[in-house]
Every structure is written in structure tokens, then in C-alpha cells.
Amino acid sequence: MSTFGARLRSAMDERGPLCAGIDPHAGLLTAWGLPETVEGLRSFALGAAEALGPVTAAVKPQSAFFERFGAAGVAVLEETIRICREAGALVVLDVKRGDIGSTAQAYADAYLDQSSPIAADAITASPYLGFGSLDPMIETARKNDAGVFVLALTSNPEGPQFQHASGADGRTVAQTVLDSLRDANTGESPLGSFGAVVGATIEDPTVALDINGPLLVPGIGAQGGTADDVRRIFDGVLHLVLPSSSREILGAGPDTAALRAAVESTAASFAALVR
Numbered sequence: 001m002s003t004f005g006a007r008l009r010s011a012m013d014e015r016g017p018l019c020a021g022i023d024p025h026a027g028l029l030t031a032w033g034l035p036e037t038v039e040g041l042r043s044f045a046l047g048a049a050e051a052l053g054p055v056t057a058a059v060k061p062q063s064a065f066f067e068r069f070g071a072a073g074v075a076v077l078e079e080t081i082r083i084c085r086e087a088g089a090l091v092v093l094d095v096k097r098g099d100i101g102s103t104a105q106a107y108a109d110a111y112l113d114q115s116s117p118i119a120a121d122a123i124t125a126s127p128y129l130g131f132g133s134l135d136p137m138i139e140t141a142r143k144n145d146a147g148v149f150v151l152a153l154t155s156n157p158e159g160p161q162f163q164h165a166s167g168a169d170g171r172t173v174a175q176t177v178l179d180s181l182r183d184a185n186t187g188e189s190p191l192g193s194f195g196a197v198v199g200a201t202i203e204d205p206t207v208a209l210d211i212n213g214p215l216l217v218p219g220i221g222a223q224g225g226t227a228d229d230v231r232r233i234f235d236g237v238l239h240l241v242l243p244s245s246s247r248e249i250l251g252a253g254p255d256t257a258a259l260r261a262a263v264e265s266t267a268a269s270f271a272a273l274v275r
């Protein structure tokens with residue numbers, strides 16, 4: 001198997017640069033005519049996976065919306081991941097894990113070791129125990145041709161309080177994360193496997209985003225981010241950008257054709273930025 005970065009590069013080039021989120025919000029279950037039960041969750045998530053998996057470069061299930069139904073919800077998450085991967089989409093599992101190294105290894109074993117029942121192509125990780133605490137995830141990802149997306153400049157308004165703070169060397173926390181990712185991606189071609197999460201809603205894009213790895217960009221659509229924002233914030237690194245949109249695309253469902261049309265038009269608007 002090729003590296004996660006190489007697989008993602010091919011998928012973005014072939015299917016268009018878009019990650020479609022699967023976030024089974026209570027309001028979306030209702031909008032799709034489904035009950036707020038684990039059966040409703042299963043119909044929603046599997047319907048979304050079958051519609052989106054064959055047409056999007058990447059799919060990003062949000063673990064929280066599955067976990068809220070307990071073990072039965074996690075079983076639906078495993079099924080969702082399997083369907084998306086079998087359909088050819090890369091699965092970025094949004095779990096935002098981070099802990100001391102020994103526990104980080106257990107998270108890596110759960111989500112990145114490809115023999116695990118809940119393995120994904122990549123996960124999201126939180127660096128707030130120090131970037132080095134993520135080493136077990138980075139090393140397990142390397143061994144398994146998987147990837148890790150680390151929070152750098154998140155799309156929520158509270159993020160700058162921590163992410164813009166400066167350390168002893170004068171770099172912001174966000175820049176330290178980005179620099180560490182660039183180091184992890186050294187020598188990788190066509191794209192490293194270690195990405196950053198940078199929102200389409202950030203107000204101060206004065207960071208070096210050239211990490212030779214993917215930039216997962218949430219905040220599109222429901223949070224107000226647009227293709228114009230992406231063009232402005234990511235000028236010079238647009239080839240690294242993997243825009244991510246959940247509610248706006250899912251709002252087109254449950255009809256499969258409508259979901260795919262939403263994916264196609266969103267992906268086309270971002271593909272136009274890199275031409």
C-alpha cells in the first residue's frame with residue numbers, strides 16, 4: 001500500500017479536493033425523517049456513506065455523534081468506516097485524540113493499526129499535551145501507511161486564545177505545530193501523511209502553512225467559510241488544501257443524487273482555485 005499522503009494526493013486529483021463530513025446531528029436526523037435512535041443513526045450514516053463514499057476523495061465521520069449512542073453507536077461508526085473505504089474514499093476519523101505518550105499509543109493502536117476493527121486511514125489529534133506526546137501516533141501511522149491531522153488553527157472563535165500564544169522562542173503555538181508537521185513530512189513526495197487542521201474562518205493567517213502535507217480545512221458552509229476565504233487564507237499553498245464540509249452537504253440529503261450533486265458542486269468550486 002502507498003502512504004496516506006500519496007493516496008490522498010491521488011484521490012484529490014481524481015475526485016476533486018473535498019472531504020465530506022458525516023456528522024449525524026439530531027437536527028439532521030429529523031430533517032432526513034429519521035428517529036433519534038441508534039436505528040436512525042444507522043440509516044443516516046450508512047445512507048451518507050453509500051452516497052458519499054464512491055464520489056468524494058475523503059469522508060470525515062465525526063466520532064462524537066456516534067459515541068453519544070454508546071457501544072451500538074460505535075458499531076455503526078465501524079460499519080460506516082468500512083463502507084466508505086470499500087467505496088474508495090479515504091476515511092479521516094475526527095476523534096481529536098491526545099494524551100500522555102503511553103495512552104497516545106493505545107489510541108494509535110485503536111485507530112491507526114490496520115488490524116483494529118475501528119481503523120481509519122487517518123485521525124485528527126490534539127497537540128495540547130505537547131507535540132512530542134503525539135509521537136506514538138506519528139510512528140504507528142508511518143508503520144501502517146496511515147495519517148494524522150493535528151489541530152493548528154481551529155475554526156472556532158475560542159481557538160486563538162491558545163493557538164496564538166507565543167512560546168519562549170517567539171513562535172506561536174500554531175506555528176510550532178506547523179513546523180513540527182513540516183519536519184515529520186521531510187522528504188515525502190508527492191505529499192506527506194501528516195497534516196494540519198486550519199479553519200476557513202481564521203482571521204489571522206500569518207503563519208507558514210507550507211508543511212509538505214495536507215491542510216484539512218473545516219469551517220466551510222455552516223460555519224461561514226467560503227471558497228473566497230480559502231483562496232485568501234491559503235494563497236501559495238492551495239495545492240495542499242483539503243476543504244471539509246459536513247452540515248452543508250448533509251443538508252442536501254437523504255436523496256443520494258442530491259448528496260452527490262452537493263459534493264460535485266462543492267468540490268468543483270475548490271478545484272477551480274488550484275487551476
Ligand SMILES: O=c1ccn([C@@H]2O[C@H](COP(=O)(O)O)[C@@H](O)[C@H]2O)c(=O)[nH]1
Nearest residue numbers: 062154155199218219222223245246247
Ligand atoms: O477546527 C475545527 C476542527 C474540526 N471541526 C469539525 O469539522 C466539522 C465541521 O462541521 P460543519 O457542519 O461543516 O460545520 C465538525 O465535525 C467539527 O467537529 C471543525 O469544525 N473545526
